[in-house]
Each structure stands twice: as structure tokens, then as C-alpha cells.
Amino acid sequence: MDSQSQKVAVITGASRGIGASLVEAYRGFGYAVVGTSRSIAPASEDAFLAVPGDIADAATAKRVITEAVAKFGRIDTLVNNAGIFVAKPFTDYTPDEYAALIGVNLGGFFHITQLAVEQMLAQGGGHIVNITTSLVDNADSNVPSVLTSLTKGGLQSATKSLAIEYATRGIRVNAVSPGAIKTPMHPEQALPILAGLHPVGRMGEIGDIVEAVTYLENAHFVTGEILHVDGGMSAGH
Incomplete structure (x- = not known):
């Protein structure tokens, strides 16, 4: 495939869990993929580029987008998957935790999305998917997580705002708004408790989120959508 006509996806938080599965899925669709995370190993193949770095750092975002365009010539999809989740009582949050969540969940989104949108405008279009959390819509006293809701809630609002700004x-x-998903970030002993948060009585699987992103990728009349993949959490209890 001509490298200038092959579609290109950029995925943050790409080294494990949902991000690694999204890399695999997009490569399976025939996309060239650019993955970034702090722990990803540098790589440059015909249809894959790995760019290590902290997405909270604006320099990382610039490097990812610059190298993606230099290698593949375009950016068709950006999946803002990188995120930090910290559940604890509000008064127990530390200044370092506040800075980390703001830096990754909001700063990481802002820096790379702004550059990606500039490229998408230059080439005539593109698609952005943000990964949020259903706790934004369904606060749970068993999972106190104000800073996650603050940052991911901002991301959810930004999804709609950007969709309208660039609709024409x-x-x-x-956005995809997950419930608790069975990923390496959750310790084994916490899984039964997390399963009980969902009306369906179980946690979600990584494949559920990949399928949701895939749906949005191919749903060309859908924009500004917050797709809840949460076992009924956002519907009620």
C-alpha cells in the first residue's frame, strides 16, 4: 500500500492493556500505527512507529505528531487512551497526584490533540476518540475519585465541544466511557469488588473497549457521541 494513502492511527498509552490492544486492532485493519507511552520500546517498522515519552510533556506530543507525519504523511485517527486513575478520599489527594492527573488526563489530551487537529485540517479530515470513565456520569461512594472525574469529565465535555467546532x-x-475494565492496572484481589459495581455483575473486557472504538471509527455519521461501555453503570442501580 502507498504510504501516503494508507490510513494512520496515533494511540497514546499504547504499551499495555487497552492501548496495546488498540494498536493490534488498527494494524489488523490495515492502518499504519504510531504508539506512544512512557514505557514503550522505540520501534520503526514499515507500518508501525513507537515513540516513547511522557504524554503530559508537550515536547512528547510534538515529537509524536512530527515523527508520525514525517514517516507516514498523515494522521487519520487519534485515540487519547493514556490516563491516570486514582481512587481515594478527596482530602487525601496530594499535590503530586493532582499535578499528575491534570498533566496526563488533561495536558496529555490537549497537547497532542491540538497538533493532530492541525494536521487533520490540512489533509481534509480525521477522527478523534477520547477514553473517559462512566464515573463522570455515575458517581459512586464506593469509589471516591474526584480528580479522575474532574479531569475525565473535562475530557468528556471537550469531546462534544470539539465535535461541534469541527463538524463542518x-x-x-x-468518546468511549468505560466502566471497570479487566486490565493489568487492577490487582487480582480488587476484581470481585469492581465486578459488583456493574448492574450486569461483572467487569468489562479489553475487547469490549476495542469493539467500541472500532464502531466509532466506522460510524461516519456519528460525532459528539459519548459511548458508554459500562455494564449498565450509567443507566442506574
Whole structure:
């Protein structure tokens, strides 16, 4: 495939869990993929580029987008998957935790999305998917997580705002809002408790989120959507 016509996806938080599975999925669709995370190993293949770095750092975002365009010539999709989740009582949060969540969940989104949108506008369109959390819509006293809701809630609002701002300019913007997903970030002993948060009585799987992103990728009349993949959490208890 001509490298200038092959679609290109950029995925943050790409080294493990949902991010690593999204890299695999997009490569399976025939996309060239650019993955970034702090722990990802540098790589440059015909259809894959790995750029290590802290997404909270604006320099990382610039490097990812610059190298993606230099290698593949375009950016068709950006999946803002990188995120930090800290559940603890509000008064127990530390200044370092506040800075970390603001830096990754909001700063990481802002820096790379701004550069990606500039590229998408230049080439005539693109698609952005943000990964949020259903706790934004369904606060739970068993999972106190104000800073996660503050940052991911901002991301959810930004999804709709960007979707409307660029609706006539070829850029779609959507979000996937997961419940608790079985990933390496959750210790084994916490899984039964997390399963009980969902009306369906179980946690979600990584594949559920990949399927949701895939749906949005191919749903060309959908923009500004917050797609809840949460076992009924956002519907009620």
C-alpha cells in the first residue's frame, strides 16, 4: 500500500492493556500505527512507529505528531487512551497526584490533540476518540475519585465541544466511557469488588473497549457521541 494513502492511527498509552490492544486492532485493519507511552520500546517498522515519552510533556506530543507525519504523511485517527486513575478520599489527594492527573488526563489530551487537529485540517479530515470513565456520569461512594472525574469529565465535555467546532470541517470527535475494565492496572484481589459495581455483575473486557472504538471509527455519521461501555453503570442501580 502507498504510504501516503494508507490510513494512520496515533494511540497514546499504547504499551499495555487497552492501548496495546488498540494498536493490534488498527494494524489488523490495515492502518499504519504510531504508539506512544512512557514505557514503550522505540520501534520503526514499515507500518508501525513507537515513540516513547511522557504524554503530559508537550515536547512528547510534538515529537509524536512530527515523527508520525514525517514517516507516514498523515494522521487519520487519534485515540487519547493514556490516563491516570486514582481512587481515594478527596482530602487525601496530594499535590503530586493532582499535578499528575491534570498533566496526563488533561495536558496529555490537549497537547497532542491540538497538533493532530492541525494536521487533520490540512489533509481534509480525521477522527478523534477520547477514553473517559462512566464515573463522570455515575458517581459512586464506593469509589471516591474526584480528580479522575474532574479531569475525565473535562475530557468528556471537550469531546462534544470539539465535535461541534469541527463538524463542518471533516473532523469527527467521539468518546468511549468505560466502566471497570479487566486490565493489568487492577490487582487480582480488587476484581470481585469492581465486578459488583456493574448492574450486569461483572467487569468489562479489553475487547469490549476495542469493539467500541472500532464502531466509532466506522460510524461516519456519528460525532459528539459519548459511548458508554459500562455494564449498565450509567443507566442506574
